[in-house]
Amino acid sequence: MERGYWIRSKPLYDSLVWKQKATGHVVIAQGEGGIAVLKLFQQMCPREPITLLFADDASTSKNYADIIHTLVPEGVQICDSEQAVLDKLQAQLPNYLMGTQFYVAGSEAFIWDVLAELKVYGVQDINVEKELSGTLARSVYCVHCKTTDRDVHHSIHQCSGCGRHLFVRDHFSRRLGAYMGVMVDAEEPGNIPAKEEIYP
Amino acid sequence: MNMAFKQETFRDDYTYHNSAEAIRRFPFPFAEDEYMYSVNIEQHNGGEPGSVFEHAIDVDEHYVAECEDRRIVLEDDPNRYIALPHMMDAQWDMVELVMESLSRDYPDLFQLTRDGDNWHWINQPLGIDQKFVFGDEATLPMQPCEYITRQVQGDWIILDQRDDDLFADLGMVTSQADWSMAFDAGMSFKEWHGPVPQANELGIFDRALKYLLHLQYGSPVRRLNWTMTINPRLDTSPENYPFWGPDNVSVTPDNVGDKVHLRVELQALFRLPRSNAIAFSVRGYLASINDLTTYPRWAKRLHRVLTNLHPDLSEYKGLDNYRQMVIDHLAPMDDGEELALGTQPE
Amino acid sequence: MSILDVKVADVEQVTEVVKHFTLVQENGEPLPHFSGGSHVVVSMNINGRIHRNPYSLMGSTANTDSYHISVRKQENSRGGSKFMHEQVKPGTRLQITYPVNLFAISKLGHRHILIAGGIGITPFMSQIADLNRLGYDYELHYAYRSPEHGAFREQLEEMCGKRVHFYIDSKGERLDIPALLKQQPLGTHVYTCGPEPMVKALHLHAENLGWPENHVHSEEFTAPPVGDEFTVELAQSGIEVTVPGDMSMLEAMEEAGAEPPFLCRGGACGRCELEVVSCDGLIMHNDHYLSDHEKAEGRSIMPCVSRAKCSKLVVNL
Numbered sequence: 001m002e003r004g005y006w007i008r009s010k011p012l013y014d015s016l017v018w019k020q021k022a023t024g025h026v027v028i029a030q031g032e033g034g035i036a037v038l039k040l041f042q043q044m045c046p047r048e049p050i051t052l053l054f055a056d057d058a059s060t061s062k063n064y065a066d067i068i069h070t071l072v073p074e075g076v077q078i079c080d081s082e083q084a085v086l087d088k089l090q091a092q093l094p095n096y097l098m099g100t101q102f103y104v105a106g107s108e109a110f111i112w113d114v115l116a117e118l119k120v121y122g123v124q125d126i127n128v129e130k131e132l133s134g135t136l137a138r139s140v141y142c143v144h145c146k147t148t149d150r151d152v153h154h155s156i157h158q159c160s161g162c163g164r165h166l167f168v169r170d171h172f173s174r175r176l177g178a179y180m181g182v183m184v185d186a187e188e189p190g191n192i193p194a195k196e197e198i199y200p
Numbered sequence: 201m202n203m204a205f206k207q208e209t210f211r212d213d214y215t216y217h218n219s220a221e222a223i224r225r226f227p228f229p230f231a232e233d234e235y236m237y238s239v240n241i242e243q244h245n246g247g248e249p250g251s252v253f254e255h256a257i258d259v260d261e262h263y264v265a266e267c268e269d270r271r272i273v274l275e276d277d278p279n280r281y282i283a284l285p286h287m288m289d290a291q292w293d294m295v296e297l298v299m300e301s302l303s304r305d306y307p308d309l310f311q312l313t314r315d316g317d318n319w320h321w322i323n324q325p326l327g328i329d330q331k332f333v334f335g336d337e338a339t340l341p342m343q344p345c346e347y348i349t350r351q352v353q354g355d356w357i358i359l360d361q362r363d364d365d366l367f368a369d370l371g372m373v374t375s376q377a378d379w380s381m382a383f384d385a386g387m388s389f390k391e392w393h394g395p396v397p398q399a400n401e402l403g404i405f406d407r408a409l410k411y412l413l414h415l416q417y418g419s420p421v422r423r424l425n426w427t428m429t430i431n432p433r434l435d436t437s438p439e440n441y442p443f444w445g446p447d448n449v450s451v452t453p454d455n456v457g458d459k460v461h462l463r464v465e466l467q468a469l470f471r472l473p474r475s476n477a478i479a480f481s482v483r484g485y486l487a488s489i490n491d492l493t494t495y496p497r498w499a500k501r502l503h504r505v506l507t508n509l510h511p512d513l514s515e516y517k518g519l520d521n522y523r524q525m526v527i528d529h530l531a532p533m534d535d536g537e538e539l540a541l542g543t544q545p546e
Numbered sequence: 547m548s549i550l551d552v553k554v555a556d557v558e559q560v561t562e563v564v565k566h567f568t569l570v571q572e573n574g575e576p577l578p579h580f581s582g583g584s585h586v587v588v589s590m591n592i593n594g595r596i597h598r599n600p601y602s603l604m605g606s607t608a609n610t611d612s613y614h615i616s617v618r619k620q621e622n623s624r625g626g627s628k629f630m631h632e633q634v635k636p637g638t639r640l641q642i643t644y645p646v647n648l649f650a651i652s653k654l655g656h657r658h659i660l661i662a663g664g665i666g667i668t669p670f671m672s673q674i675a676d677l678n679r680l681g682y683d684y685e686l687h688y689a690y691r692s693p694e695h696g697a698f699r700e701q702l703e704e705m706c707g708k709r710v711h712f713y714i715d716s717k718g719e720r721l722d723i724p725a726l727l728k729q730q731p732l733g734t735h736v737y738t739c740g741p742e743p744m745v746k747a748l749h750l751h752a753e754n755l756g757w758p759e760n761h762v763h764s765e766e767f768t769a770p771p772v773g774d775e776f777t778v779e780l781a782q783s784g785i786e787v788t789v790p791g792d793m794s795m796l797e798a799m800e801e802a803g804a805e806p807p808f809l810c811r812g813g814a815c816g817r818c819e820l821e822v823v824s825c826d827g828l829i830m831h832n833d834h835y836l837s838d839h840e841k842a843e844g845r846s847i848m849p850c851v852s853r854a855k856c857s858k859l860v861v862n863l
Binding site for chain 2: 009141143144146164171173174175176180182183186187188189
């Protein structure tokens with residue numbers, strides 16, 4: 001079952017660039033997104049107030065927090081986990097006004113977690129700068145049992161909810177922040193292609 | 201109108217079948233020997249009496265059984281109905297569209313009495329008698345759009361219009377050709393339209409979107425689309441692919457005429473007045489190859505269309521497993537006679 | 547295109563230059579429902595020539611026993627607003643299109659700021675009805691020239707309560723757009739309808755303050771400007787049409803029996819867009835639909851408001 005939809009729903013990620021017109025800037029990043037942040041702060045910084053929320057990825061030894069702290073003198077809030085970044089963002093969002101520009105960098109799952117928080121306050125994903133950093137791992141939504149698995153590197157992927165082997169379609173839902181996974185051996189049960197790492 | 205509603209199933213034992221009259225009015229989509237993807241939009245303001253185009257919303261002999269099939273799907277998976285919170289005006293628009301159309305076009309079967317916002321709805325085939333206050337959600341047993349789309353055939357996707365685009369923000373989708381409302385909810389026009397081979401290159405979607413953004417209340421439009429389905433199954437959803445997938449490899453030269461169905465989608469688009477949204481209805485009609493070949497003209501036409509079909513389209517529509525078997529089955533019925541333009545059976 | 551036959555039930559002089567018309571359907575039926583911000587196109591037979599002007603629907607979206615439109619008498623009217631003011635009386639029969647909405651409230655918005663200048667208040671009258679009904683958060687800022695020009699002020703005070711703010715130019719009251727925009731929470735959308743300089747100023751300030759484009763909405767209908775006479779050739783039929791200086795290209799084509807598509811007739815919606823096959827002069831773009839780039843390319847024209855300075859324009863129709 002290769003038919004279906006692809007590419008057009010896939011979001012575009014770019015390199016973070018300061019927006020010239022703004023009343024304030026909020027940068028939210030995680031893990032390898034630290035590199036995107038460092039690149040961003042190498043550009044001419046805007047005059048408006050900047051807030052930066054960052055957490056290192058606890059599962060790797062790579063550490064950007066210290067260098068970010070030295071490089072960015074003001075407005076830096078280092079958190080000890082992704083969840084702490086999201087909590088902090090959630091607490092601060094009611095204070096921001098129209099004209100605030102948002103920038104997000106990190107894994108795709110993190111980017112869409114942040115965008116989901118912003119959406120609650122009426123900020124649409126198309127108006128947010130997004131940079132995908134480090135891993136290409138995908139969140140996969142099992143269309144059969146509706147479980148979403150994060151950090152999926154392989155197609156074929158075995159669903160943690162129903163155990164089915166899923167082919168990952170290049171069809172992305174911004175609302176769910178995930179790609180669609182569809183049972184690969186429905187027509188001929190047991191005929192499962194070898195799994196390959198295609199989202200390193 | 202004298203309508204005998206069939207007791208039949210679209211799953212398990214598949215007792216679905218078409219009467220001779222249902223075959224006669226089947227919306228056969230091929231006017232020419234070659235099929236090209238196109239938007240082919242036309243006005244949907246009434247059609248030939250007896251045809252599936254006669255009324256805004258067609259009710260046929262399968263009505264009761266299709267509503268029952270929808271009920272079964274929803275019982276198993278309530279997420280086949282999705283409503284984003286900003287679509288409540290559109291939900292009431294849907295109630296009005298369906299109740300007004302059905303009671304106007306089938307007064308023997310459906311009756312609507314309105315006294316200001318106090319509405320009284322009677323749906324005889326389904327045995328429903330409901331008084332409610334239009335605009336007051338609490339007076340219906342469930343959300344207004346779910347309530348009314350459980351009482352009508354075909355899938356309904358309601359598109360919110362904003363930022364010069366259309367977003368699939370409300371829908372009842374239980375009889376789809378391999379796409380998921382739960383997954384596609386909230387998507388823009390271009391996100392949920394896949395790359396129909398050749399269509400993007402031709403700019404078809406850009407033009408279609410522009411046209412639809414200007415769709416006017418009171419001037420609905422329609423088009424036909426088609427694919428093929430094994431067995432008369434309405435619910436060919438990705439959700440339930442594990443259940444119908446095996447059917448795709450079950451076709452043999454002996455059962456091809458019985459198992460393979462042409463699935464024609466009558467797609468109609470209505471501008472909704474209060475919400476400025478667009479209701480997109482996708483009504484599927486199923487006819488087996490054996491049904492269709494009761495008319496030699498259709499047998500010949502279908503043989504040629506399938507033979508000439510572009511391989512990309514064949515793959516996109518998922519026909520590759522069995523297309524050649526259908527062609528071989530139809531070949532003896534095609535004497536090569538030149539067929540005039542048109543979709544008519546005779 | 548679906549047409550409604552209506553009869554004028556009432557005419558009210560609202561200010562010195564604004565008249566309010568109440569329209570009912572000739573067959574006595576209620577009129578179609580519509581969404582806040584919609585307009586209709588009114589057809590007028592002026593000395594045998596058909597004029598069609600867009601007017602916003604005012605009033606409640608819940609009660610459609612009648613439609614309400616208001617017309618400002620334009621100084622340099624080509625006839626439309628003058629006709630409405632001088633010839634249309636209770637009992638006059640008119641034809642209108644079904645409502646079309648090019649100025650809808652964004653349902654994803656969390657707060658809505660409406661900014662009206664003068665007669666630009668009209669589309670907000672029905673939007674406010676919707677905003678009230680849906681319980682959305684909004685503010686209306688209404689600027690007008692002098693106290694006697696404040697059309698519908700009392701009605702607005704009643705509908706909006708504390709949400710409405712008035713700015714009377716002759717009293718030196720000014721709406722400070724940047725100050726207003728600077729204090730809005732995330733998720734706010736802003737809408738404006740009024741004189742061109744006001745619309746332009748809002749877009750400019752919003753952009754400079756970092757508002758995303760899709761949070762800024764405006765509606766502007768242009769009356770077709772007068773110009774030089776030129777000839778249009780319809781490539782598909784080979785028909786040649788002369789466009790007199792005081793007629794729009796769309797009107798001239800219609801009078802010649804062609805049926806080009808249209809919706810708003812004010813250069814806003816893009817429905818009447820025609821492909822330009824050739825032009826031996828300059829296209830004078832007057833619409834708000836094509837981008838500057840598209841206007842410079844000259845491959846399309848909006849015949850409802852745009853024309854050409856040339857001897858012959860060939861379009862694909």
